[in-house]
Every structure is written in C-alpha cells, then in structure tokens.
Amino acid sequence: MSAAILIVAEHDGSTLAAGTAKCVACAATVAQAEITVVVCASEAAAVARQAADLQGVHRVLTVEHPIHAHPLAAAIAPQVAALAGPYTHVFGPSSTFGKDLMPRIAALLDTAQVSDIMAVEGPYRFRRPIYAGNAIVTVEVPEDMKVVGTVRTASFPAAGTGGTARIEKVGAPAEPPTHTRFISSSAAKSDRPDLQTAARVISGGRALGSAEAFQMLYRLADKLGAAVGASRAAVDAGYAPNELQVGQTGKIIAPELYVAIGISGAIQHLTGIKDARTIVAINKDPQAPIFEVADLGLVGDLFEIVPQIEKLL
Amino acid sequence: MMKRIVVGIKRVVDYNVRIRVKPDGSGVVLDGVKMSVNPFDEIALEEAIRIKERGLAEEVVVASVGPADCQAQLRTCLAMGADRALHVHSDTPTEPLTTARILLKLIEREQPFLVLLGKQAIDDDNGQTGQMLAALWQRPQATFASKIALADGKAQVTREVDAGLETLEVDLPAVVTADLRLNEPRYVKLPEIMKAKKKPLETLSAESLGITPRVHLRAVRVLAPPQRQKGMRVENAAELVAALKEKGLLAS
Numbered sequence: 001m002s003a004a005i006l007i008v009a010e011h012d013g014s015t016l017a018a019g020t021a022k023c024v025a026c027a028a029t030v031a032q033a034e035i036t037v038v039v040c041a042s043e044a045a046a047v048a049r050q051a052a053d054l055q056g057v058h059r060v061l062t063v064e065h066p067i068h069a070h071p072l073a074a075a076i077a078p079q080v081a082a083l084a085g086p087y088t089h090v091f092g093p094s095s096t097f098g099k100d101l102m103p104r105i106a107a108l109l110d111t112a113q114v115s116d117i118m119a120v121e122g123p124y125r126f127r128r129p130i131y132a133g134n135a136i137v138t139v140e141v142p143e144d145m146k147v148v149g150t151v152r153t154a155s156f157p158a159a160g161t162g163g164t165a166r167i168e169k170v171g172a173p174a175e176p177p178t179h180t181r182f183i184s185s186s187a188a189k190s191d192r193p194d195l196q197t198a199a200r201v202i203s204g205g206r207a208l209g210s211a212e213a214f215q216m217l218y219r220l221a222d223k224l225g226a227a228v229g230a231s232r233a234a235v236d237a238g239y240a241p242n243e244l245q246v247g248q249t250g251k252i253i254a255p256e257l258y259v260a261i262g263i264s265g266a267i268q269h270l271t272g273i274k275d276a277r278t279i280v281a282i283n284k285d286p287q288a289p290i291f292e293v294a295d296l297g298l299v300g301d302l303f304e305i306v307p308q309i310e311k312l313l
Numbered sequence: 314m315m316k317r318i319v320v321g322i323k324r325v326v327d328y329n330v331r332i333r334v335k336p337d338g339s340g341v342v343l344d345g346v347k348m349s350v351n352p353f354d355e356i357a358l359e360e361a362i363r364i365k366e367r368g369l370a371e372e373v374v375v376a377s378v379g380p381a382d383c384q385a386q387l388r389t390c391l392a393m394g395a396d397r398a399l400h401v402h403s404d405t406p407t408e409p410l411t412t413a414r415i416l417l418k419l420i421e422r423e424q425p426f427l428v429l430l431g432k433q434a435i436d437d438d439n440g441q442t443g444q445m446l447a448a449l450w451q452r453p454q455a456t457f458a459s460k461i462a463l464a465d466g467k468a469q470v471t472r473e474v475d476a477g478l479e480t481l482e483v484d485l486p487a488v489v490t491a492d493l494r495l496n497e498p499r500y501v502k503l504p505e506i507m508k509a510k511k512k513p514l515e516t517l518s519a520e521s522l523g524i525t526p527r528v529h530l531r532a533v534r535v536l537a538p539p540q541r542q543k544g545m546r547v548e549n550a551a552e553l554v555a556a557l558k559e560k561g562l563l564a565s
Contacts, residue, residue, distance in 0.1 A: 012476075072481070073444065074453055096474040100456045103409065103441035107448035112410055112529035115439045125533070130437050134332040135341050138533040145529060179484040180453040183469065187476035196475065200562070224563065236494065242459070243477045248438070249493060251475065257562045267331070274538065278562055280553065295544035298553050308550035313563070 002032040003123050006087040008080055008105075009039045009051050010097045013069065016050040018197045019093030019151075021158035026151040027091055028056040028159065029120040036061060037165075038083060040076045042069040052165040060165050065172040070182035073101040078174035081108035084146065088123070094150035094252070095196070106148035113148045114139055118155040128152070132248040133271035153196065154254035154275045187243075192218075195244060198227035200257040201276075203246055206233035207262025207284065207302060214239045216306050217261060223313045229253070231263045247272035262302045265290025282306070316371045318361040319423055321416055321430040321442065322354035322390055324383035328435060338534035350386045353431025355393075357491040359498040360461060361429050362394040369463050370427070372396045376419050378412050380404050384514060391509035392501040398514040403526065409441035411519070411526045416442070417449050418522040425486060427468070432457050432490040443490035453483035457492040 005027040010017040020037065027035045036059045037051040044062035051060045061083065067075045080101075084090050090105060092098035094116050106113040119127040124141045126149065141147050195201065202221040208214050214234070221228045230240035232247055246253060248268040254275035261282045263269060270293055273279060281294035282302050291297045298305060326332065327347040334341050350358075361373045375395040377383045380403065387398040401415050420428060428450075433440035447454035455461075455470035459478065462469040463485075472479045473492045483489075519526050547553045557563050 073456075074447070077448060096457060096472075099440050100444065100454070103444035104448040104454065106441070107410060107413060107445035110410075112408055113439070113441050114530065115441065129538070130535075131326070131332040131341060132435065132438065133538055135334050135535050136538050137535045140531045140533055141529060177451075177453075179487075180455075181482045183480040183482050185474075185476065185480070186478040232493065241477065242473045242494065243475060248435070249433070257557070274541070278557075278560060279541070279544070280557070282553075291546075292543070293541045295542075296553060296556055297544060297546045298549070299546070300549070305550050305553075309554060312550060312554040 002034060003030045003089055004087045005030060005033050005035050005089040005091060006080070006084060007035060007037045008076070008090070008092040008098070008101065009037050009047060010071070010093055010095060011039065011041065011047040013041060014046050016047050017093070017095065017097070018158055018194070019095050019098070019153045020051065021054055022153040022156040023091050023093050023151045024054050024056050024159035025156040026117060026120065027089070030089065030123050034058050036087070038063060038080060040065070040068040040079055042066050048167045052167050053161045053163050055160040055163045057163050057165040060167045061170045062167060063170055063172055065176060067176045071097055071101070072180050072182060073104050074180040075176035076101055077104035077108055078176065079172060080105050082173035083170065084109055087146070089147040089149065091149050091151055094152050098150045102148055102150050109146055109148060111146045111148055112141065113150070114141065115150050116152040117149045118152045129271070132268050133274060134267060152252060154252045192221060193225065193227045195227040195229055195246070196251055196253060198255055200224050200226035201229045201253060201255045202226045202259045202261065203229035203231065203263060204234050204240065204261050205231040205263030206237060208234060208239055211239045213303070220306060220310055223310060231269050260290050260294070261306060263290055264288045265293065314424060316369070317423055317425045318364060318370045318373050318427045318429060319420060319425040320354070320358045320361045320373060320375045320390070320395065321428070322358065322375055322377045322386060323351040323434045324348050324377065324379050324386040325351045325434050325436040328352050334535055334537040338536060340532070340535050348382070348386070350389055351431050351434045353433060353435070353491050353493070355498045356493065356495050357429035357431050358390055358393055358395060359496045360491060363496065364427070364463065374399060374423055374425070376401070376416065378403050378407050378415050387514055388509050389501060391512040391514070392505040393499060397512060400514060400516045401522065402516055402518050405526070407526055408529060409439050410445055410529070411524065412442050413445035413449055414524050415519055415522060416446050418524060420450060427485060428488045430488070430490050432492050443488050447488040450488065453487040454490070455481050455483050455487060456490045458489050459492050459494045461489060461495070
C-alpha cells in the first residue's frame with residue numbers, strides 16, 4: 001500500500017520556510033510515499049519553484065488568490081480541504097503557521113490530528129511528545145482515516161535540494177471567507193540567523209535583569225554567528241521580544257550548540273532544547289535544573305563570564 | 314439577546330507537577346496528582362472576565378468536557394468571576410474533535426459573540442480544539458492571542474507568531490485562543506470561593522447534546538523520553554571556550 005502525502009507549504013510570499021523541507025523529510029520516512037506540496041499564495045511561482053527543488057517532492061500544486069498574500073488559516077484551510085480528497089496524509093510544520101492551520105483542515109475533513117510528529121513508526125503510527133516532552137506517546141490512526149498531522153520540525157533534517165517535481169496550477173478550488181482580515185505584522189528583519197534553523201543559539205533568562213543587559217547576548221551571538229533565544233521569564237519581563245521564546249509554548253529548536261545564560265531550566269524550557277547537540281549552561285546557582293541537562297556547565301556570575309568569553313573568541 | 318462569552322476550560326495535571334510515566338507504558342501516573350485549570354484556559358477566562366468588567370459583555374459562561382471531578386475546576390472558574398458553568402460529563406478523555414463538536418452544541422444553545430479558549434492544554438499539548446471549533450462553526454479564528462480589542466462587532470487580535478506579532482481583524486462571533494502574555498489571571502479570594510458555591514453549574518452529557526464521542530487515535534504506548542547524559546563542569550570562561558573549541562563547536 002502506498003501513501004499519498006500532501007504538504008502545506010509555509011512561506012512569506014517569496015521564500016519557502018525551512019519547516020517545509022523538514023515536513024518533506026518526515027513524509028519521506030513513510031514507506032512508498034508520493035509527496036505533493038501545495039503552495040497557497042497571491043503569486044505562487046517563486047515559492048513553487050523552491051518547493052519543486054526539494055528532493056523527494058513529486059508534484060507541486062499552486063493555489064493563487066489575492067487573499068493568500070497573508071497566511072490566514074481560515075482562507076487556506078478550505079483550499080487544502082478541497083484538494084485533500086485523493087491523499088492519505090496531509091502534513092504541515094508545527095510552526096505557528098501550521099499549528100494555526102492544520103486543526104482547521106482536520107475539522108473540515110472530519111478527522112483527528114496528530115500534533116508534533118517526532119517519528120514515523122508506520123504510515124498510520126507516529127510518536128509525539130506530551131506533557132511538555134516529559135512523555136512520548138505512540139499513537140495509531142485507523143487506516144481508513146485521513147491522517148492530518150503537524151511535523152515537529154526539530155526532529156527531522158531538511159530535505160535536500162536538486163529535485164525536479166512538476167508544478168501544476170489548480171486555481172482556487174474554494175471561495176475563501178471574508179470574515180478574517182490581515183491588518184499588520186511586526187516581523188522584525190534581522191541579519192542574525194533564524195532561531196529555528198540556526199546551528200548555534202545564545203539564550204538568556206531572567207538573571208539578565210534588563211533589556212540593556214540582554215544586548216550583551218546579541219554581541220556574543222554576533223561573534224559566534226549565532227541566533228538569540230530567551231526563556232519565558234525573560235520575555236515576560238520584557239527583556240526580549242516574544243519571537244525569541246524557546247520552550248513548550250515557544251520555539252522547539254535543535255541547534256548544534258545551545259548556550260543557556262542565566263536560565264534556571266524550567267521543564268517547559270528544557271522541552272524546547274532537548275534535541276540540541278551540545279547544551280552549555282552558565283548560571284550562578286549550582287542547583288539550577290539546567291545543569292542536569294547541560295553537557296558543559298559553568299557556575300558563576302554571567303556578568304563577569306560573558307564578557308570574558310567574548311574576549312576569548 | 315444577552316452579550317455572552319463562552320470560555321472552554323480543561324482539567325489537567327497541575328503545571329508544577331513532575332510527570333512520571335508508568336513502567337508498563339500504559340500512560341502517566343495520575344493517581345493523587347494535583348489537578349488544576351489548564352493555565353492557558355485560565356488566561357482565556359481572565360480575559361473574558363475583564364471584557365465583562367469593561368462593560369463589553371454581560372455574562373461569562375464557562376464550559377468543560379470531562380469527568381465529575383472537573384466540577385472542582387469549574388467552581389474555581391466561578392470563583393474567578395464566571396457567572397455560570399456547563400459541565401459535559403465524560404469519563405473517558407475526549408479527543409479535540411469531539412470536544413469541539415460538543416462545544417459547538419453549547420455555542421448553538423448559548424449564542425455567544427465570543428468564544429475564548431487556551432491555545433493548548435498542557436497535558437496532551439495538542440493545540441487543536443479552538444481551531445477545530447472555529448472550522449465546524451464556520452467562523453473566524455485568532456489563535457495565540459496576546460491582545461484583544463473589541464469594537465463594532467469586530468475583534469482586532471494581536472497574535473504571537475514565529476516571526477513576531479501579527480494583528481488580524483475578525484468579524485464576531487469568533488473563536489480566540491489565549492497565549493501566555495494576554496494577561497495575568499487574578500488570584501481567587503476566599504469570599505469568592507464561598508459565593509461560587511451558589512452559582513449555577515449545569516451537568517449535561519454528550520449524548521443529551523446529540524453527540525456520540527468518537528475515538529480515532531489509539532495510544533499504543535507511553536514512554537519516558539530519552540535522558541541526556543550528565544555533562545561536566547568547567548571552572549571558568551577559558552576552560553569553557555577551550556572545551557567548545559575541542560568539540561569543534563566554535564568553527565564557522
């Protein structure tokens with residue numbers, strides 16, 4: 001039996017998000033999968049070419065409508081649901097885009113969703129984290145049901161490029177609703193690496209004490225070519241913007257190097273960094289739970305240590 | 314018609330409990346564990362109460378699907394300031410799609426202009442119910458809300474998304490799911506707990522609402538996550554940088 005998997009592309013209108021390549025990698029672990037990517041956009045050509053370039057993609061469908069200039073779940077869900085008929089699986093990334101969209105698709109298809117797929121054990125059998133990653137459940141979906149799932153992107157490598165999928169225009173199969181309107185976005189343009197895909201991440205917590213002190217981390221990150229992250233406590237306190245939050249309710253990341261500075265390591269934070277290759281912790285409190293998961297721990301005053309590290313690099 | 318907000322809440326293992334997986338892989342240990350209102354749902358309820366306090370709503374109805382014990386959490390919600398509670402009895406956990414179908418029935422009955430839920434429950438971490446409800450209701454959704462402004466039959470909702478903040482405008486009625494920074498829920502005081510005992514709490518069943526709960530997903534086994542190896546301590550910044558260099562983590 002073969003699987004026909006439809007992946008909903010995440011993009012900003014011009015660039016395909018890295019999470020889509022990870023969904024393709026996840027889908028490719030399903031035996032005999034034929035993978036189709038659907039791009040909903042106001043103008044889909046550029047993003048469709050990037051999707052067609054991914055190894056393992058058989059076909060790219062483009063849905064063009066002015067409302068898709070912004071990623072509104074209420075507008076995209078009916079398009080994907082209208083196209084989903086021939087597919088056995090519909091996947092999207094477990095980014096805020098996919099988390100917002102995929103359950104709406106699942107409900108339109110009258111099916112359950114498997115959230116945060118971290119491993120594929122079979123076409124209808126998946127592993128996913130529950131309780132902030134403190135337990136891992138294997139779930140089975142009945143084979144006569146369509147599988148809607150979000151893919152925990154930190155669990156999969158990105159699919160390579162060099163693919164040659166064909167691109168098909170399918171128009172707009174559904175008439176999108178008018179009850180939801182995009183107003184604005186505060187997305188800050190940064191020259192730093194993206195937190196979700198960076199090889200190195202420097203992350204700060206409550207112990208930084210101020211937004212000014214947090215600047216110290218940006219300097220260190222720039223020296224290392226690293227992205228900057230933050231604990232919930234640091235974001236709540238206003239030291240860092242919300243898009244930097246790492247953890248159960250923020251971003252789940254898997255960098256080569258994660259440096260936690262002044263972060264105590266609540267379980268909700270640790271769940272966001274479990275897949276990091278090497279975790280470094282710098283904290284004044286030798287009992288901080290972050291040291292239980294750190295590969296390298298340094299007990300001391302971050303305000304002395306961080307400038308010293310900066311000088312040594 | 315009364316301007317009403319419906320808030321969906323779930324009884325979950327308390328945020329501070331350290332979860333233990335049963336050795337036989339059948340689930341996590343729930344016996345004797347402290348249970349609470351799902352923290353995101355508490356934020357959703359706080360927002361509903363504040364909207365009412367600003368005079369933009371007349372009644373806050375809190376609803377939960379779960380075992381008899383979840384009435385304790387509904388009472389907590391009444392003590393926080395909800396006016397009335399609806400308990401849909403279910404001894405087995407319901408999947409998000411079933412919960413959404415049940416909530417839709419309650420919505421058809423209560424006719425709210427706004428439905429608020431937490432963005433996810435911290436037990437299953439599914440994050441589905443609000444979006445599924447909005448789809449079944451054929452109404453707008455605004456997930457991961459950090460700010461809600463209501464005016465002229467519309468809501469402007471600021472959402473915490475991966476790229477930063479995004480603002481959507483949705484026509485009401487709509488479903489909004491709460492993120493962490495929407496507000497800080499109030500503490501419940503003793504007199505309110507006493508008063509809450511007299512507030513109406515109605516118990517229903519899925520069947521009485523015309524819903525047959527469906528089970529789609531079967532949990533095959535539950536395992537503890539792999540533990541990370543305990544690492545080593547270094548004494549100073551120089552040792553740390555040397556160790557990182559040795560591991561090849563500083564080369565670009």
